[in-house]
Amino acid sequence: MPTGSAFTHDSDFALTPVGRGARLTAVSPTTTANSNRRRDPGPPEIVEVAPSVYAYLQPDGTWWINNAGFIVGPDRVTLIDTCSTEVRTRALLAAVSRVSSNPIATIVNTHHHGDHTNGNGLAATPGATTIVAHHDCRTILAEEGIVHYDGVWEPVDWGELPLGLPTTTFADRLTLWSGGRRIELRHPGVAHTTNDVVAWLPDDGVLFTGDLVFHGGTPFVLMGSVQGALESVEFLRSFEATTVVPGHGPLCGPDVFDVHERYYRFVLDLAAQAHAAGTPALEAARAADLGEFAELSDPERLVGNLHRALAELSGTERGGPIDLVTAIGEMISFNGGRPLACCA
Numbered sequence: 001m002p003t004g005s006a007f008t009h010d011s012d013f014a015l016t017p018v019g020r021g022a023r024l025t026a027v028s029p030t031t032t033a034n035s036n037r038r039r040d041p042g043p044p045e046i047v048e049v050a051p052s053v054y055a056y057l058q059p060d061g062t063w064w065i066n067n068a069g070f071i072v073g074p075d076r077v078t079l080i081d082t083c084s085t086e087v088r089t090r091a092l093l094a095a096v097s098r099v100s101s102n103p104i105a106t107i108v109n110t111h112h113h114g115d116h117t118n119g120n121g122l123a124a125t126p127g128a129t130t131i132v133a134h135h136d137c138r139t140i141l142a143e144e145g146i147v148h149y150d151g152v153w154e155p156v157d158w159g160e161l162p163l164g165l166p167t168t169t170f171a172d173r174l175t176l177w178s179g180g181r182r183i184e185l186r187h188p189g190v191a192h193t194t195n196d197v198v199a200w201l202p203d204d205g206v207l208f209t210g211d212l213v214f215h216g217g218t219p220f221v222l223m224g225s226v227q228g229a230l231e232s233v234e235f236l237r238s239f240e241a242t243t244v245v246p247g248h249g250p251l252c253g254p255d256v257f258d259v260h261e262r263y264y265r266f267v268l269d270l271a272a273q274a275h276a277a278g279t280p281a282l283e284a285a286r287a288a289d290l291g292e293f294a295e296l297s298d299p300e301r302l303v304g305n306l307h308r309a310l311a312e313l314s315g316t317e318r319g320g321p322i323d324l325v326t327a328i329g330e331m332i333s334f335n336g337g338r339p340l341a342c343c344a
Protein backbone atom coordinates (compact mmCIF):
# COMPACT_ATOMS: atom_id res chain seq x y z
CA MET A 1 0.00 0.00 0.00
CA PRO A 2 1.13 3.60 -0.35
CA THR A 3 2.69 4.74 2.89
CA GLY A 4 2.10 8.05 4.57
CA SER A 5 -1.55 8.38 3.66
CA ALA A 6 -2.59 11.90 4.49
CA PHE A 7 -5.91 10.65 5.73
CA THR A 8 -4.69 8.25 8.35
CA HIS A 9 -1.89 10.40 9.68
CA ASP A 10 -2.96 13.99 9.39
CA SER A 11 -6.68 14.10 9.03
CA ASP A 12 -8.88 16.32 11.10
CA PHE A 13 -12.61 16.31 10.76
CA ALA A 14 -14.52 19.54 10.62
CA LEU A 15 -17.95 19.23 12.15
CA THR A 16 -20.65 21.57 10.94
CA PRO A 17 -24.41 21.20 11.20
CA VAL A 18 -26.14 20.29 7.96
CA GLY A 19 -29.86 19.76 7.72
CA ARG A 20 -30.95 16.91 9.93
CA GLY A 21 -27.49 16.01 11.09
CA ALA A 22 -23.87 16.87 11.00
CA ARG A 23 -21.42 16.87 8.15
CA LEU A 24 -17.82 15.92 8.69
CA THR A 25 -15.07 16.33 6.18
CA ALA A 26 -11.61 14.91 6.14
CA VAL A 27 -8.45 15.09 4.09
CA SER A 28 -8.82 13.18 0.87
CA PRO A 29 -7.50 9.63 1.08
CA THR A 30 -5.91 10.14 -2.33
CA THR A 31 -4.15 13.42 -1.63
CA THR A 32 -0.71 11.97 -1.11
CA ALA A 33 -1.35 8.34 -1.84
CA ASN A 34 -0.04 8.53 -5.37
CA SER A 35 1.58 11.49 -7.01
CA ASN A 36 0.50 10.22 -10.41
CA ARG A 37 -3.20 10.74 -9.75
CA ARG A 38 -4.87 12.19 -12.79
CA ARG A 39 -7.28 14.10 -10.59
CA ASP A 40 -8.09 14.25 -6.92
CA PRO A 41 -11.81 13.75 -6.45
CA GLY A 42 -11.70 15.34 -3.00
CA PRO A 43 -12.27 14.14 0.54
CA PRO A 44 -15.10 11.89 1.68
CA GLU A 45 -18.00 13.45 3.55
CA ILE A 46 -19.65 11.87 6.57
CA VAL A 47 -23.22 13.09 6.96
CA GLU A 48 -25.44 12.18 9.91
CA VAL A 49 -28.67 11.57 8.00
CA ALA A 50 -30.62 10.49 11.10
CA PRO A 51 -29.55 10.25 14.74
CA SER A 52 -26.51 7.92 14.80
CA VAL A 53 -27.00 7.02 11.11
CA TYR A 54 -24.18 8.15 8.84
CA ALA A 55 -23.74 8.30 5.10
CA TYR A 56 -20.12 8.01 3.96
CA LEU A 57 -20.03 9.83 0.66
CA GLN A 58 -17.00 9.62 -1.61
CA PRO A 59 -16.71 12.13 -4.43
CA ASP A 60 -16.86 12.02 -7.30
CA GLY A 61 -18.86 8.82 -7.45
CA THR A 62 -17.31 7.60 -10.70
CA TRP A 63 -15.93 4.11 -11.36
CA TRP A 64 -14.80 2.34 -8.16
CA ILE A 65 -15.61 5.33 -5.91
CA ASN A 66 -18.66 4.23 -3.96
CA ASN A 67 -20.63 5.39 -0.96
CA ALA A 68 -20.94 3.47 2.27
CA GLY A 69 -22.70 4.09 5.55
CA PHE A 70 -22.77 3.12 9.19
CA ILE A 71 -25.30 2.90 11.96
CA VAL A 72 -24.13 3.32 15.52
CA GLY A 73 -26.06 1.29 18.07
CA PRO A 74 -25.63 1.03 21.84
CA ASP A 75 -23.16 -1.83 21.59
CA ARG A 76 -22.21 -2.10 17.95
CA VAL A 77 -21.65 -0.47 14.61
CA THR A 78 -23.42 -1.78 11.53
CA LEU A 79 -21.44 -0.95 8.41
CA ILE A 80 -23.14 -0.70 5.03
CA ASP A 81 -20.52 -1.69 2.43
CA THR A 82 -16.77 -1.20 2.37
CA CYS A 83 -14.57 0.41 -0.31
CA SER A 84 -12.55 -0.53 -3.37
CA THR A 85 -8.97 -0.01 -2.15
CA GLU A 86 -7.03 -0.49 1.05
CA VAL A 87 -6.48 3.25 1.45
CA ARG A 88 -10.14 4.06 0.93
CA THR A 89 -11.29 1.32 3.28
CA ARG A 90 -8.84 2.39 5.99
CA ALA A 91 -10.16 5.94 5.60
CA LEU A 92 -13.71 4.63 6.07
CA LEU A 93 -12.70 2.68 9.17
CA ALA A 94 -10.93 5.74 10.58
CA ALA A 95 -14.09 7.77 10.06
CA VAL A 96 -16.17 5.14 11.86
CA SER A 97 -13.76 4.97 14.79
CA ARG A 98 -13.85 8.74 15.22
CA VAL A 99 -17.62 8.59 15.62
CA SER A 100 -17.86 5.46 17.78
CA SER A 101 -15.55 3.10 19.60
CA ASN A 102 -18.12 0.30 19.37
CA PRO A 103 -17.01 -2.74 17.38
CA ILE A 104 -18.15 -3.28 13.80
CA ALA A 105 -20.36 -6.25 14.59
CA THR A 106 -22.08 -6.40 11.21
CA ILE A 107 -21.18 -5.51 7.64
CA VAL A 108 -23.92 -5.44 5.03
CA ASN A 109 -22.88 -5.82 1.39
CA THR A 110 -25.34 -4.25 -1.02
CA HIS A 111 -23.96 -6.44 -3.87
CA HIS A 112 -20.79 -8.24 -4.89
CA HIS A 113 -18.99 -5.48 -6.85
CA GLY A 114 -15.50 -4.82 -5.53
CA ASP A 115 -16.04 -1.16 -4.78
CA HIS A 116 -18.55 -2.30 -2.14
CA THR A 117 -16.84 -5.49 -0.93
CA ASN A 118 -13.07 -5.32 -1.49
CA GLY A 119 -12.60 -3.89 2.01
CA ASN A 120 -14.60 -6.62 3.77
CA GLY A 121 -11.51 -8.45 4.97
CA LEU A 122 -10.01 -5.28 6.41
CA ALA A 123 -13.20 -4.13 8.10
CA ALA A 124 -14.22 -7.47 9.61
CA THR A 125 -12.77 -8.99 12.75
CA PRO A 126 -12.69 -12.77 12.17
CA GLY A 127 -15.06 -14.54 14.51
CA ALA A 128 -16.58 -11.31 15.72
CA THR A 129 -18.04 -9.61 12.63
CA THR A 130 -20.97 -10.98 10.66
CA ILE A 131 -20.92 -10.09 6.96
CA VAL A 132 -24.46 -10.15 5.59
CA ALA A 133 -25.32 -10.34 1.90
CA HIS A 134 -27.52 -11.98 -0.68
CA HIS A 135 -26.72 -15.65 -1.38
CA ASP A 136 -25.43 -14.82 -4.89
CA CYS A 137 -23.10 -12.17 -3.53
CA ARG A 138 -21.26 -14.78 -1.48
CA THR A 139 -21.26 -17.28 -4.34
CA ILE A 140 -19.69 -14.80 -6.76
CA LEU A 141 -17.13 -13.49 -4.27
CA ALA A 142 -16.14 -17.05 -3.37
CA GLU A 143 -15.67 -17.91 -7.05
CA GLU A 144 -13.95 -14.72 -8.21
CA GLY A 145 -12.15 -13.39 -5.14
CA ILE A 146 -10.81 -9.83 -5.38
CA VAL A 147 -10.82 -8.87 -9.08
CA HIS A 148 -8.63 -6.04 -10.37
CA TYR A 149 -9.60 -5.96 -14.06
CA ASP A 150 -6.12 -4.85 -15.09
CA GLY A 151 -6.13 -2.75 -18.24
CA VAL A 152 -9.83 -1.97 -18.18
CA TRP A 153 -9.50 1.08 -15.97
CA GLU A 154 -6.74 3.59 -15.44
CA PRO A 155 -4.28 2.09 -12.94
CA VAL A 156 -5.51 1.77 -9.37
CA ASP A 157 -3.34 1.18 -6.31
CA TRP A 158 -5.50 -1.47 -4.66
CA GLY A 159 -3.22 -2.13 -1.68
CA GLU A 160 -3.49 -5.29 0.40
CA LEU A 161 -7.03 -6.57 0.40
CA PRO A 162 -7.74 -9.85 2.19
CA LEU A 163 -10.93 -11.47 0.95
CA GLY A 164 -13.85 -11.23 3.37
CA LEU A 165 -16.73 -13.52 2.44
CA PRO A 166 -20.27 -13.04 3.73
CA THR A 167 -21.05 -15.27 6.70
CA THR A 168 -24.83 -14.83 6.73
CA THR A 169 -26.76 -14.85 3.46
CA PHE A 170 -30.39 -14.60 2.46
CA ALA A 171 -32.59 -14.66 -0.63
CA ASP A 172 -35.30 -12.08 -0.22
CA ARG A 173 -35.33 -10.22 3.07
CA LEU A 174 -33.72 -10.10 6.47
CA THR A 175 -34.16 -7.77 9.44
CA LEU A 176 -31.19 -6.63 11.52
CA TRP A 177 -31.48 -4.81 14.82
CA SER A 178 -29.20 -2.10 16.13
CA GLY A 179 -30.49 -1.54 19.64
CA GLY A 180 -34.16 -0.74 19.03
CA ARG A 181 -33.60 0.34 15.44
CA ARG A 182 -34.77 -1.88 12.62
CA ILE A 183 -32.57 -2.27 9.56
CA GLU A 184 -34.57 -4.02 6.87
CA LEU A 185 -32.58 -5.67 4.09
CA ARG A 186 -34.56 -6.30 0.92
CA HIS A 187 -33.66 -7.81 -2.44
CA PRO A 188 -35.43 -6.22 -5.44
CA GLY A 189 -34.85 -9.09 -7.87
CA VAL A 190 -32.19 -8.93 -10.58
CA ALA A 191 -31.43 -5.27 -11.33
CA HIS A 192 -27.93 -3.74 -11.11
CA THR A 193 -26.67 -7.27 -10.40
CA THR A 194 -28.24 -10.59 -9.43
CA ASN A 195 -27.68 -9.89 -5.75
CA ASP A 196 -28.67 -6.31 -4.95
CA VAL A 197 -29.78 -5.48 -1.42
CA VAL A 198 -31.13 -2.23 -0.05
CA ALA A 199 -30.98 -1.28 3.63
CA TRP A 200 -34.15 0.45 4.75
CA LEU A 201 -34.46 2.22 8.08
CA PRO A 202 -38.23 2.59 8.46
CA ASP A 203 -38.09 4.67 11.63
CA ASP A 204 -35.79 7.20 9.97
CA GLY A 205 -37.00 7.27 6.36
CA VAL A 206 -33.47 6.50 5.21
CA LEU A 207 -32.80 4.15 2.28
CA PHE A 208 -29.33 2.89 1.42
CA THR A 209 -29.80 1.79 -2.19
CA GLY A 210 -26.42 0.38 -3.17
CA ASP A 211 -25.94 0.66 -6.91
CA LEU A 212 -29.62 0.66 -7.74
CA VAL A 213 -28.93 4.40 -7.72
CA PHE A 214 -26.05 6.25 -9.37
CA HIS A 215 -26.67 9.90 -8.55
CA GLY A 216 -25.06 11.90 -11.33
CA GLY A 217 -23.61 8.82 -12.95
CA THR A 218 -24.79 6.58 -15.75
CA PRO A 219 -26.68 3.55 -14.38
CA PHE A 220 -24.92 0.26 -15.11
CA VAL A 221 -26.72 -3.04 -15.48
CA LEU A 222 -24.36 -5.18 -17.57
CA MET A 223 -24.25 -7.79 -14.78
CA GLY A 224 -27.96 -7.56 -14.01
CA SER A 225 -31.03 -6.76 -16.07
CA VAL A 226 -32.31 -3.65 -17.84
CA GLN A 227 -35.94 -4.69 -17.44
CA GLY A 228 -35.28 -5.73 -13.84
CA ALA A 229 -33.61 -2.41 -13.14
CA LEU A 230 -36.62 -0.60 -14.58
CA GLU A 231 -38.86 -2.60 -12.25
CA SER A 232 -36.54 -1.82 -9.34
CA VAL A 233 -37.53 1.83 -9.66
CA GLU A 234 -41.02 1.02 -8.39
CA PHE A 235 -39.47 -1.12 -5.66
CA LEU A 236 -37.36 1.85 -4.59
CA ARG A 237 -40.34 4.21 -4.65
CA SER A 238 -42.40 1.84 -2.51
CA PHE A 239 -40.37 2.66 0.60
CA GLU A 240 -41.41 6.33 0.40
CA ALA A 241 -37.98 7.26 1.69
CA THR A 242 -37.20 10.84 2.62
CA THR A 243 -33.41 10.40 2.43
CA VAL A 244 -31.69 8.30 -0.22
CA VAL A 245 -28.06 7.28 0.16
CA PRO A 246 -27.08 6.24 -3.37
CA GLY A 247 -24.39 3.71 -4.20
CA HIS A 248 -22.48 6.49 -5.95
CA GLY A 249 -22.84 10.25 -5.94
CA PRO A 250 -24.22 12.85 -3.55
CA LEU A 251 -26.96 12.33 -1.00
CA CYS A 252 -30.40 12.78 -2.53
CA GLY A 253 -34.11 12.22 -2.26
CA PRO A 254 -36.50 9.94 -4.13
CA ASP A 255 -36.58 12.29 -7.14
CA VAL A 256 -33.37 10.59 -8.24
CA PHE A 257 -35.40 7.52 -9.18
CA ASP A 258 -37.07 9.42 -12.04
CA VAL A 259 -33.92 9.83 -14.13
CA HIS A 260 -33.15 6.15 -13.64
CA GLU A 261 -36.58 5.20 -14.96
CA ARG A 262 -36.12 7.43 -18.01
CA TYR A 263 -32.62 6.07 -18.61
CA TYR A 264 -33.72 2.42 -18.51
CA ARG A 265 -36.58 3.18 -20.93
CA PHE A 266 -34.07 4.96 -23.18
CA VAL A 267 -31.83 1.86 -23.19
CA LEU A 268 -34.76 -0.48 -23.80
CA ASP A 269 -35.98 1.67 -26.72
CA LEU A 270 -32.51 1.84 -28.26
CA ALA A 271 -32.07 -1.92 -27.83
CA ALA A 272 -35.44 -2.67 -29.42
CA GLN A 273 -34.50 -0.57 -32.46
CA ALA A 274 -31.03 -2.14 -32.65
CA HIS A 275 -32.45 -5.65 -32.28
CA ALA A 276 -34.95 -5.05 -35.08
CA ALA A 277 -32.31 -3.57 -37.38
CA GLY A 278 -29.57 -6.04 -36.48
CA THR A 279 -27.35 -3.23 -35.25
CA PRO A 280 -24.57 -4.26 -32.82
CA ALA A 281 -24.45 -2.67 -29.37
CA LEU A 282 -21.35 -0.54 -29.97
CA GLU A 283 -22.68 0.87 -33.22
CA ALA A 284 -26.06 1.61 -31.65
CA ALA A 285 -24.37 3.35 -28.72
CA ARG A 286 -22.20 5.48 -30.99
CA ALA A 287 -25.22 6.56 -33.03
CA ALA A 288 -27.38 7.33 -30.01
CA ASP A 289 -28.38 10.85 -29.01
CA LEU A 290 -27.80 10.78 -25.25
CA GLY A 291 -29.93 13.85 -24.67
CA GLU A 292 -30.31 14.58 -20.94
CA PHE A 293 -28.07 11.59 -20.12
CA ALA A 294 -25.03 13.20 -21.75
CA GLU A 295 -24.33 15.01 -18.50
CA LEU A 296 -24.05 11.78 -16.50
CA SER A 297 -20.54 10.48 -15.79
CA ASP A 298 -19.16 7.27 -17.30
CA PRO A 299 -21.30 7.36 -20.49
CA GLU A 300 -19.53 4.28 -21.91
CA ARG A 301 -21.76 2.21 -19.64
CA LEU A 302 -24.39 2.56 -22.36
CA VAL A 303 -22.50 -0.03 -24.40
CA GLY A 304 -22.61 -2.56 -21.58
CA ASN A 305 -26.24 -1.77 -20.87
CA LEU A 306 -27.12 -2.33 -24.54
CA HIS A 307 -25.28 -5.66 -24.52
CA ARG A 308 -27.45 -6.75 -21.60
CA ALA A 309 -30.66 -5.43 -23.18
CA LEU A 310 -29.90 -7.13 -26.51
CA ALA A 311 -29.11 -10.38 -24.71
CA GLU A 312 -32.45 -10.20 -22.95
CA LEU A 313 -34.22 -9.58 -26.26
CA SER A 314 -32.51 -12.73 -27.54
CA GLY A 315 -33.83 -14.77 -24.65
CA THR A 316 -31.06 -14.57 -22.04
CA GLU A 317 -32.57 -14.72 -18.58
CA ARG A 318 -32.15 -11.79 -16.24
CA GLY A 319 -28.61 -11.83 -14.89
CA GLY A 320 -27.81 -14.79 -17.13
CA PRO A 321 -24.42 -15.46 -18.73
CA ILE A 322 -23.20 -12.78 -21.13
CA ASP A 323 -19.94 -12.14 -22.99
CA LEU A 324 -18.42 -9.69 -20.49
CA VAL A 325 -15.05 -9.57 -22.24
CA THR A 326 -16.62 -8.31 -25.46
CA ALA A 327 -18.97 -5.93 -23.68
CA ILE A 328 -16.23 -4.36 -21.56
CA GLY A 329 -13.85 -4.27 -24.52
CA GLU A 330 -16.45 -2.33 -26.50
CA MET A 331 -16.93 0.08 -23.60
CA ILE A 332 -13.21 0.83 -23.97
CA SER A 333 -13.70 1.24 -27.73
CA PHE A 334 -16.54 3.69 -27.05
CA ASN A 335 -14.08 5.55 -24.80
CA GLY A 336 -11.70 6.04 -27.74
CA GLY A 337 -9.71 2.88 -27.01
CA ARG A 338 -8.41 4.29 -23.73
CA PRO A 339 -8.76 2.59 -20.35
CA LEU A 340 -11.84 3.86 -18.55
CA ALA A 341 -11.31 6.93 -16.37
CA CYS A 342 -10.77 5.99 -12.74
CA CYS A 343 -9.45 8.03 -9.83
CA ALA A 344 -10.02 5.49 -7.07
Ligand SMILES: [Zn+2]
Residues within 6 Å of the ligand: 111, 113, 192, 211
Ligand atom coordinates in the same frame (compact mmCIF):
# COMPACT_ATOMS: atom_id res chain seq x y z
ZN1 LIG B 1 -22.02 -2.00 -8.45
